[in-house]
Amino acid sequence: MKFLNLRVSQGPVKAPPSPAEISAGMLTHDAVGPISLRSINNLHENIKRRVYRGLLPASLLADFNIDPITYIGQNNSPSVEVTALPDSGLAKIMVLAPDGAQDPIATLELSDNTFNSIDLNLMVLNQPDGSRFATDVDLDGQPTIYGTVRRNLVEEQKAMEHGLAPGQIRSGLSASKLVLNQLETFLAMMGHRAYYLEPLTYASAWVFERRGFAYVRGHKLMDTIHVEFQPGGQLHASLDVSTPFRQSDQWKTVRGRAWAIHDGILDVLDERWDNLRMVKQLGKSADVVTFPESVY
Amino acid sequence: MEITEKDVDGVAILSFSGSLDALTSPEATDYLEACISNGKNQIVADLAAVDFISSAGLRVVLTAMKQTRLAGGDFRLAALPDGVHKVIAMAGFTSILKIYDDAESASSSFRK
Amino acid sequence: MVNSYKMTRAAELEALPIFRDFLDSVCKEHGIGSEFRYDLKLAMDEACTNIITHGYAGMNPGSIMMEVQFQPSHIRLSITDFGLAFEPVETAAPDVNALLEDRVASGFGLYFIYQTMDEVEYRTTVDCNMLTLVKRRHAPDAA
Structure with missing residues (x-):
């Protein structure tokens, strides 16, 4: 008797996009195939604006x-910037704050990824008013890239005390559900069944769990983090007040954990906060909860 | 999974409880290998309290069978719950394994 | 709406008993008998073990999503993951009549799935890998 067994694929099944396969021409002759951002970006400017x-x-x-x-917007000023250059697989949309304030209200950046799907590179939603913390530049004025390459410890501490999560310069807009639901509608129109992202911080991973994401990589790391932050765990023990970001009660909240991470x-676990990847399947919720009964 | 051991006239009776799956089978294999390397090669596995066995658990059984027989003994099963029996039977292990209704008859089978 | 239950866990061996207990309890709620439940748990366990040990090899593992749907005529189990894809290879089924010394204890996982389920479908797309298992609640009527 012959039967089919399964083995890990030897070849690249998830191939990079080929323009012929994934073109905007599908808009007219195929209602279901996925369309790449690159092909949208190659459309006429006005069509592109309608699509985005x-x-x-x-x-x-x-x-x-x-x-x-x-x-x-107000004062008759153009208030949304769309960056979607021809031959680029990237689309960035910024909603500018009224009165030309420094930080956009909303920034969304999407890109084609290497396996015919879409990555959400960035989603930043800022309250336009209220306190601003310059965690985005270090004390020499160099960009910190959300605190990933440099840090502004003075401003970070103020931001933490003000209730912000790492990577934030202002309080969030509490609109992620609205924006992500809209993104799903947009991606459905484009013929994509799922999209991906790499969570910048523990707090953002927590938000995306609540928005129905599952993990491509790092689900186990999130479980490990939760376990090790419990009393008796290694992360719990490392909340030793050696820095302002390691206060003893920080294990109790999402933000506290996010700042410590x-x-x-995570050095004490020989782990790093990188290489996590999350996926959202359109319309479906994965119901992942790696921090049960969490307090933000 | 838990394993309790008792010795009846030179036959090691190992009572397994819980599940024999990919999670627990390394521990079961280690336990059996330690038994066999300590010279116990007549072993009865009492599976009455095993609620689940998968192909990973079968590997444990097969390894123990081969090792005990190489050492001149045998690995025999006793008190298989229905589900466990079905898996053993599906794999065709019933033709190469000795299976008994209870641990007592399995251990006394070594004295015949 | 169908009677549907789902659970997502990190792809690690510790999830196996959690998935099995979950499947067992929702099946009990639907009056599914113990042999039928054992078959479902076995097939699910074998599929998840494959994903855990091979599909997410070499990375900090992601998620396994299990969904079970109760239909009047059958039960459908969907197991979704985002790890490495599997591809079918045609092999001989394990020889269940071999002599002991010729026995190899591999290849039983998928064999058990085929032995216990009525339909087995594996699909891999850019979005996920999904194994769908169907077990009919009654033997189909003779034609």
């Missing part, structure tokens, strides 16, 4: 008096 309009929730724009069609506490 689907990415932003109209209600978010309305909240800031921005016209959802013309993108004209940002501060490098």
Whole structure:
């Protein structure tokens, strides 16, 4: 009797996109195939603008008096910037704050990835008013890239005390659900069944779990982090007040854990906060909870 | 999974409880290998309290069988719950293994 | 809406008993008998073991999502993961009549799945790998 066994694939099944396979021409002759950002970006400017309009929730724009069609905001100023250059597989949309304030209200960056799917590179949602913390530049004015390559410890401590998570310069907009739901609608239109991201911090991984994401990599790390932050665990023991970001009660909250991890506490486990990857399947919730009964 | 051991006239009776799956089978294999290398090559596995066995558990059984027989003994099973019996039978192990209704008859079979 | 239950866990061996207990308890709620439950647990366990030991090899493992749906005529079990894809290779089924010395204790996992399930479908796409197992609640009527 012959039967089929399964072995780990030897060849690259998930091949890079081929323009012929994944073109915007599918808009007219195929209703289900996935379309790449690159092919959208190669469309005529006006079509491109119509397509990317689907990415932003109209209600978010309305909240800031921005016209959802013309993108004209208060003082008659253009208030949405779309970066989608021809031959580029990247799309970046920024909703600018009223009165030309420094930080955009919303920044979304999407890119084609190497296996015919879409990555959400960046989603930053800022309260336009309220305190701002300059965690984005170090004391010499060099960019910190969300605190990943450099750190501004003075501003980070202030931000932490103000209730922010690592990587934030302002309080969040509490609109991630709205924005991600809209993104799903947009991706469904593009023919994608899932999209991916790499969570910048423990706090963002926690948010994305609540938004229905599963893990491509790092689910076990999240479980390990939870276990080791419990009393008796190695991370718990390393909350030794050796830095302002390692206070003894930080294990109790998502933000507390996120700051300690940002501060490098995973070293004691010989782990690092990188290489996590999450996936959202359109319409489905994975119901992952790696921090049960969590407090943000 | 837990293993308790008793010795009846030179036959080691190992009572397994819980599950014999990919998670627990390394521990079971280690335990059996230690037994065999300590010179116990007549072994009865009492599986009455095993609620689940998978192919990983079968590997434990097969390894123990081969090792005890190489050492001149045998590895015999006793008190298989229905599910466990079905898996053993599906794999065709019933033709190469001695299986008894209970640990007592399995251990006394070594004296015949 | 179908009667559907799901659970997602990190792909590590510690998840196996958790998935089995979950499957057992939802099946009990639906009045599924013990032999039928054992078959489902066995097939699910073998599939998940494969994913855990091979599909996520060499990385900090991601998730396994299990979903079980109860239909009047059958039970459908879907197991989704995001690790390395598997590909089918045609091999001989394990020889269940071999002599002891010729026995190899590998290749039984998928064999058990085929022995206990009525339908087995494996699909790998850019979005996920998904194994769908169907077990009918009654023998189909004779034609």
